[in-house]
Amino acid sequence: MAIVAWTLIIISFIIAFVGLVYPIIPASLFVFLGFILYGLFFSFGELPWWFWTAEILFAVLLFGADFLANAVGVKRFGGSKAGMWGSTVGLIAGPFLIPVFGILAGPFIGAVAAELIFNRMTPGRALKSGVGSLVGFLTSVAAKGAIQLVMIVLFVIVVS
Structure with missing residues (x-):
């Protein structure tokens, strides 16, 4: 039964990392699913209150990193709020409309x-904003990946 439990926990962590590049998958929820599976199969008593507090703070940091990286990327490259919203819509719709490269x-x-539509920017400035959204997305993936890795390493340290 332990093999089944650890397999499910590891699968939930892997899905969490897939969620870094597919925003439709709630990455942080799958990290927490791994923790909950551990508690259900083994014992919640092995996961102290400070562990849960730290993990919740990391989850808040995940959401903040996602928003902040995108906003800073678009703004730094001369984009506006419309560019940020367009980037977010594209992030959600892209993988469905352009299967492999849509992300x-x-x-x-x-x-x-x-x-181009809402701010009537010149094509050159709009392209620069697009590059900013791409830089922001890639920065966000790297930051969230690092945070998720820290969350999982903390879990492994606590349970070992």
Whole structure:
């Protein structure tokens, strides 16, 4: 039964990392699912209150990193709120509309389209905003990946 439990826990952690690039998958929920599975199969008593407090703070940091990286990327490259919203819509729609490359092309196209439509930017400035959204997305993936890795390493330290 322990093999089944650890297999399910590891699968939930893997799905969490897939969620870094597919925003439809709630990555932090799958990390927590791994912790809950551990508690159900083994014991919640092995996971002290400070562990849960730290993990919740890391989860808040995950959400903040996602928003902040995208906003800073678009803003730093001359984009506006419309560009940020377009990037977000593109991030969600991109993987469905362009199956393999949509995760990268979606935010870029969304930011460029929003800047052209709502702010009537020149194509050059709109493209620069699109590049900013792409940089923001990639920065967000790296930051969230690092935070999730820290969350899982803390879990492994506590349970071992």
